[in-house]
Amino acid sequence: xxxxQIFVNGERLKDTIEVFxxxxxxxxxxxxxxxxxxxxxxxxxxFAACCEELGMSIKVxxxxxxxxxxxxxxxxxxxxxxxxxxxxxxxxxxxxxxxxIAGLEVVRTLVDHGIKPRLPVTVMNFTNxxxxxxxxxxxxxxxxSGKFDRAEMLKKxxxxxxxxxxxxxxxxxxxxxxxxxxxxxxxxxxxxxxxxVLEKENLSIGLVDCVVGMACxxxxxxxxxxxxxxxxxxxRKDALFAAAELIAELRSKLGVLDSELVFTMGRMNxxxxxxxxxxxKVIFTVEARHKDMDIVRTVEExxxxxxxxxxxxTVAKTRxxxxxxxxFDPAVCALVEQAASALGYSSKxxxxxxxHDAQFVAGFLPSAMIFVPSANGKSHCxxxxxxxxxxxxxxxxxxxxVLSILAKQSKS
Numbered sequence: 001x002x003x004x005q006i007f008v009n010g011e012r013l014k015d016t017i018e019v020f021x022x023x024x025x026x027x028x029x030x031x032x033x034x035x036x037x038x039x040x041x042x043x044x045x046x047f048a049a050c051c052e053e054l055g056m057s058i059k060v061x062x063x064x065x066x067x068x069x070x071x072x073x074x075x076x077x078x079x080x081x082x083x084x085x086x087x088x089x090x091x092x093x094x095x096x097x098x099x100x101i102a103g104l105e106v107v108r109t110l111v112d113h114g115i116k117p118r119l120p121v122t123v124m125n126f127t128n129x130x131x132x133x134x135x136x137x138x139x140x141x142x143x144x145s146g147k148f149d150r151a152e153m154l155k156k157x158x159x160x161x162x163x164x165x166x167x168x169x170x171x172x173x174x175x176x177x178x179x180x181x182x183x184x185x186x187x188x189x190x191x192x193x194x195x196x197v198l199e200k201e202n203l204s205i206g207l208v209d210c211v212v213g214m215a216c217x218x219x220x221x222x223x224x225x226x227x228x229x230x231x232x233x234x235x236r237k238d239a240l241f242a243a244a245e246l247i248a249e250l251r252s253k254l255g256v257l258d259s260e261l262v263f264t265m266g267r268m269n270x271x272x273x274x275x276x277x278x279x280x281k282v283i284f285t286v287e288a289r290h291k292d293m294d295i296v297r298t299v300e301e302x303x304x305x306x307x308x309x310x311x312x313x314t315v316a317k318t319r320x321x322x323x324x325x326x327x328f329d330p331a332v333c334a335l336v337e338q339a340a341s342a343l344g345y346s347s348k349x350x351x352x353x354x355x356h357d358a359q360f361v362a363g364f365l366p367s368a369m370i371f372v373p374s375a376n377g378k379s380h381c382x383x384x385x386x387x388x389x390x391x392x393x394x395x396x397x398x399x400x401x402v403l404s405i406l407a408k409q410s411k412s
Contacts, residue, residue: 005342006113008105008399010392016101017391019046020085021093030382031093034158035086035128035139036064036167043085044173047100047125054107056123060175063140063150064127064168067179070107072119077183079117079405080365081106081398082124083191084357088132092384094192094391098372100125102190102395106402117406119185126357127173134164141357144180145364186332186405187367189358190394192386196377197350204393205340205347206371209333211359212351213296213325214289217303219246223313225272225280236278237312240270243282246306246315250286253302258295262353263288291325291351325351326359329366332401335408336368339400345393370397 023043024033033039044066048058051068059067069078083099103123110117131137134156142148154165168174193199198206223239247265254263268284288299300319308315340347350371352359358369372394375385 006109006399006403008109008392008395009112010388012108013101013105013392013395014388016105017093017098017388020097020101024087026090026382028090028382029093030090030384031087032089032091033085033087034089034133035130036164036171036173037133040086041171041173044125044171047085047104050104051107051123054111056107059179060173061144061179061181062175062177063143063153064171064173064175065140065144065180066125066173067122067181068103068124069120069122070110070117072117072121074118076119077185078120078122079402080122080124080181080184080187081189081402082122082126082187082357082361083189084126084129086128086130086132088130088380090382091130091380092192092378092382094384094386095194095379096129096191098192098386098391098394099190102398105395106399109399119406121402122181122184124181127168128164129357133158134167138355138357138360139164141360145360147360147363181365184365186329186335187358187361187365188332188336188370188398188401189356189361189367190370190372190398191356192379192384193371193374194354194377194379195374198348198371198373199375199377201348202346203348204345204372204390205397207333207337207340207347207349208352208369208371209328209349210291210351211326211355212289212291212353213293213323214287215296215300215322216285216287216320217300218283218285218318218320219243219303219306220316220318221246221282221310221313222316223280223311224278226278228276228278231278237280238278239282239313240279242311242313242315243268243284245310247284249306250302254288254299257298258290258292260351261288261290261295261299263299285320289353293325296322326362328358328362328368332366332368335404336370336397336401339397339404343393343396343400345397368401370394
């Protein structure tokens with residue numbers, strides 16, 4: 001097994017990123033490539049053609065997830081590199097697709113150097129990671145891991161009333177459940193950070209050790225509507241005033257818990273939403289994320305301890321959903337860290353605040369994630385940017401990790 005240090009072809013990687021971005025490119029150099037749309041089918045076909053040129057075999061499972069495999073000299077659990085090709089509306093050129101291109105470029109580099117891996121190397125493209133067309137996000141990896149029920153997912157509809165099942169069939173990528181991945185030596189996912197930390201700290205690589213846990217609540221504040229001009233201030237039951245006090249209290253109490261805790265009041269409905277009428281109802285969400293589940297539980301305690309009556313209004317709290325922190329495989333993470341170090345790239349351990357397919361895969365396959373910087377922390381927008389050099393460094397870390405895993409397996 002050849003183990004000398006080799007590197008990906010940076011110019012080819014740049015060209016590949018731009019070619020993939022051409023499928024659904026927007027006028028402001030972003031990408032709209034919704035899951036199982038015409039552009040998604042086109043980019044899938046192109047990805048498959050690229051893989052077949054390298055002698056890889058293509059399989060598709062019953063959720064449309066693609067598996068392109070370069071066979072090893074021996075049978076065994078594959079080394080897997082994956083992410084997703086779908087985007088949000090007017091998204092960026094790097095989110096998701098970089099992780100798939102990384103796998104393609106790793107295989108190209110192995111072929112360039114005449115390296116025949118002992119174990120198979122598989123590149124995966126997960127269906128509907130974004131959830132921008134069919135909710136929920138990470139649909140295919142959720143089904144693969146057993147977290148989501150496939151029958152229920154097939155019924156999900158887009159805004160035009162098309163079901164996921166109908167779109168899957170029409171795409172030509174309705175595969176077989178027998179093709180679902182069941183074992184792997186390791187799963188690696190390269191992704192843009194989608195946040196500002198690496199750029200701010202002038203670091204090249206994020207060594208992702210977990211996807212943070214979170215909890216999301218809905219608070220419903222109920223008061224009474226009256227005339228905005230004739231009702232004295234001390235006689236009002238203004239739901240918006242009460243909601244504002246609750247938000248201020250939450251910001252005050254949650255803000256001192258831990259510097260890594262992030263929390264958001266991201267959705268608010270004010271009724272009747274008329275400027276001449278005192279609001280009689282406000283419904284808003286509170287979402288909090290942290291890798292330490294004790295802190296997440298403390299957040300939940302603070303939310304549940306909020307008063308049930310305030311300024312003449314009632315307050316109801318409903319837990320919408322939550323998830324525990326998902327920790328990646330320490331052994332695979334260590335190999336990623338060693339790879340970054342061997343390449344001389346600056347790095348730091350960090351948690352992912354966003355969800356990724358890897359968090360579901362980690363439930364049944366040894367997994368790790370690698371981050372590269374996002375300019376100004378921007379993502380899910382046309383301004384999303386990671387330099388080609390930073391992309392190249394990330395793919396080199398994936399390549400070095402794969403070579404390390406293959407070398408380790410050949411010695412065992």
